[in-house]
Amino acid sequence: MTYWLVILLSRPTGVRKIVLATNIAETGVTIPDITCVVDTGKHKEMRFDERRQLSRLTQSFISRANAKQRRGRAGRVQEGLCFHLFTKYRHDNLMAEQQTPEMLRLSLQDLVMRVKICKLGDIEATLAQALDAPSYKNIRRAIDALVEVDALTPSEELTPLGRQIAKLPLDAHLGKLVLLASTFACVDVAITIAAIVSSKSPFLTPFGAKQRADIARLAFKKGDSDLLTTYNAYRAWKAVCTTPGRSEMQFCHKNFLSPQNLGNIEDLKAQLFSSLVDAGFIQLTPEERRAMSRYRNTSRHRVFVEVPAQYDIHTDNDILVNSVIATAFYPKILTREGKGWRNISNNQTVSLGPTSVNKGSQTAHFLSYYNIMQSSNKFYNAHSTSIAYPLPMVLMVAADMDFKLHAGVISLPGNVLRFAVREWRAAVALKVLRRRIKEILANSWKNPARQLSDREKEWLGLFYRMFEERFEKDERIRERAGGKAK
Known part of the structure; x- marks a missing residue:
């Protein structure tokens, strides 16, 4: 029971x-x-x-x-x-x-999106009619945040990306994450992460067992990412549940995991997968549609979502996945400052959450995060952090980049982040590749069901090779480090 x-x-x-x-x-x-x-x-x-x-x-x-x-x-x-x-x-x-009322104490971004989806007219005028109307400043800040995500235009109209996000039961950042994943072929990890962030944590910390629970959590560490660490635990649980003779309860008890919370994550994941199919971002064969119908209609026993292989080629490439996460969460980026971290959005000094796998990391220079919470001791703690890489941010984030080719500098608006490029030819190549990637994404938002052209596949192939080379390099370093540890 x-x-x-x-x-x-x-x-x-x-x-x-x-x-x-x-x-x-x-x-x-x-x-x-x-x-x-x-x-x-x-x-x-x-x-x-x-x-x-x-x-x-x-x-x-x-x-x-x-x-x-x-x-x-x-x-x-x-x-x-x-x-x-x-x-x-x-x-x-x-x-x-x-x-x-929630309208006066929670984020207005979802509400602003609903106003635009329902075509209720001007955002400020519509929300001003509420019984407990939010302040004009808070409405403007919510609109500005959605413009930064590229869900709204500066004139407050839904962008093609915003229209697609509106079809998903997610906020703008998580919606952008799963849509990006459909283009970059890492759907399983993205929809699982979106479900994880939208649900209760599967990790448990029983009273008096904090140290053992922390050790169990760190055993699942993956990709210098809190989100990938939780995804790794989810995959281990799924493997146990789908292997005859293995006990789900024993596994969860040993690893301080909640089977109920993991089950809720799987249920939401199935809903998100169905939403991507209904929106046209994932095309299924008749057999795959029958399988989806089974887990939609089955209530007696759990049926796990299986993402078609062609949409899940890069799920195990941690560098690419972390880059997709950083792109979706932008401008939620932290940059290292001394021994601490600075939020590029407001120059605020923040700490990492006490359970973050990146706490104490000496290698990461940039981190993406999902949310920042003020703790009871008044510190600002970033949660759901993942390592972010400069080059992918240059190529993928929606913000307009300033390419100073002869100076060898690429910067984000307001100089919140600046990257040095030694060769001006390399800067030109990055600018061209960035433009092509943006075009591919823009076309996908407008027509999700379309097939990529041969030329687009070539550009994406060039893009993927960059990640594969970095991934292989990191794997070799990890293997050498493991050898030394032995």
Whole structure:
């Protein structure tokens, strides 16, 4: 039985049942034999700072409406008591009437995209009609962030990429990740990463077992990337589940993994794969469509998604995959500064999350990240980081590059990042290759089902060779390092 279902069972005679609950218990679940509720009067709430583009998990007092809901959990089906651990004065005079609406405390980017998809007119004018309208500044910051991702034009119209992202149940950065992966043939890792970021972490840290859990997590380390590390753990779990005679529960217990969270990741991955097929980015044979129908309609046992081989050629090329991640997450890039990291978006000094595989890394000069959260000790921690490489960023990011050919300098807008190129001929070659890659991507956003021309395949072949050579070089270095370790 799933562990959380135990709380719904009636207690044996002579046994007192105590349930520790988050605020999901306010409305999400009713436990029939609860007769007493102890309300701390507090909750943790996610807030997004549009100016700094970071999230905060803040602890604050609840509203009077929340207190009423918590009080209602006592004696739901019988007489009960509720003990509120705050004063009546606080309840009547200091607590807000209602919880702050999500529109005023979470990112507006998804909402802005919905306004454009539904053709509701001007973004600012539409959102201004809301009962609790967000500020003009926050709306503008959300629009500017979507322009930077290339989902909106400066005139606030959906770009071809934005129209494709709108078909996916993902935010702009994750949507861009899976769409880029369909062109660069690394779909499995991309849709799995998108599902991982959108779900609860599969890694568990039981009380009193942090050190063992950290060792288990690091055993899956892959590609100097938190995301690829989690993907590696997911693949190991999938291999166990699809191998007769192996125990999923034993594997998860040994490696501090949650089978429930991994199952949720697989379910969302299947949904994302179906969305790519429906949008035309993946073409299936009749047999592959029948297989997809099976996992869409099967509920008795798990059926794993199998991405067609031609869309998954480069999933194991960590350098290419990390470059696709950096391109999708741009401008969420960190650059090394002394012993720490600086966010190129706002020049803010940040730390890496405590469980990051890149914490303490001496080799990475650039990292991409998915989000930054302010911790309880007021530090800004970057999460879901992956190593980023200068050359792929020059070739792949959507931002306009400034090529100073004779000076041998390539820079991003505002000089947030500058790269030196020794040979001006090399800079010219990079500029041409970048233009061709952008053209291929633009054509794919406009017509996902189209076949690549022979010329486009040649350009992509040149592009891939650069990654293969770097990947082979890194593998040789890793093998030599492993030999020395022995």
